[in-house]
Amino acid sequence: MTDQDNKAPREKKKVFPARMFKRATVVCPSCLVRFKEHADQCPNCQFDAHRSVEQFQFDPPVMQRWMDNAKVFGAPVRQEIDQIIDRLTKQFPQVSLSICTVELDDPISLSEFGFWMMNACRLEDGQNSDQRSWTILLLIDVKRGLLSLTPGYAIEAFMDDADWQEALKMMVPDMIARDYRLSLKGFVKDAVQLLRKSAQEVMQSVKHN
Numbered sequence: 001m002t003d004q005d006n007k008a009p010r011e012k013k014k015v016f017p018a019r020m021f022k023r024a025t026v027v028c029p030s031c032l033v034r035f036k037e038h039a040d041q042c043p044n045c046q047f048d049a050h051r052s053v054e055q056f057q058f059d060p061p062v063m064q065r066w067m068d069n070a071k072v073f074g075a076p077v078r079q080e081i082d083q084i085i086d087r088l089t090k091q092f093p094q095v096s097l098s099i100c101t102v103e104l105d106d107p108i109s110l111s112e113f114g115f116w117m118m119n120a121c122r123l124e125d126g127q128n129s130d131q132r133s134w135t136i137l138l139l140i141d142v143k144r145g146l147l148s149l150t151p152g153y154a155i156e157a158f159m160d161d162a163d164w165q166e167a168l169k170m171m172v173p174d175m176i177a178r179d180y181r182l183s184l185k186g187f188v189k190d191a192v193q194l195l196r197k198s199a200q201e202v203m204q205s206v207k208h209n
């Protein structure tokens with residue numbers, strides 16, 4: 001018998017080990033090109049994170065699940081979507097999803113705005129910055145009909161660009177028809193699927209290492 005066997009049953013392995021599969025690159029919030037993380041500026045468009053954050057003169061809100069500034073999700077819709085998100089967070093307690101509706105004007109870049117929010121928004125009571133890094137922020141600009149997804153740096157490593165881009169694309173027809181409920185419900189369901197898929201891939205690669 002080894003020492004290991006004498007110990008109490010070990011805590012169940014977390015499905016998403018933090019930073020284990022962290023990518024060596026980040027996506028530029030402005031031009032969406034990938035570049036090496038240690039770069040201070042995007043080599044493609046010279047996007048500068050510090051300058052970008054200064055351009056938004058808003059008071060950053062507290063990051064929470066619902067930030068429905070455009071008031072397109074009534075209480076019954078939220079309840080319906082909450083049930084799907086709750087199933088997700090039950091399976092993956094680290095992960096949280098924040099939905100923010102805005103009405104912005106050109107030339108504000110929605111992805112830069114998301115990047116700003118991810119960095120500037122205040123933490124909820126009892127939340128820490130590590131939890132922020134597992135947050136996925138979905139921005140819906142109801143005025144211009146635009147969508148943007150900003151993942152925290154920890155969850156980002158588990159998200160395949162093409163898959164999530166496709167999930168956003170699927171939201172568009174319902175959004176154009178102003179059926180925000182159906183649009184968001186479809187996305188949240190896709191998000192659950194995609195995170196499960198990533199979790200399975202992680203478990204497989206853990207087994208093979």
Ligand SMILES: [Zn+2]
Binds near residue numbers: 029042
């Ligand atoms: Zn760029």
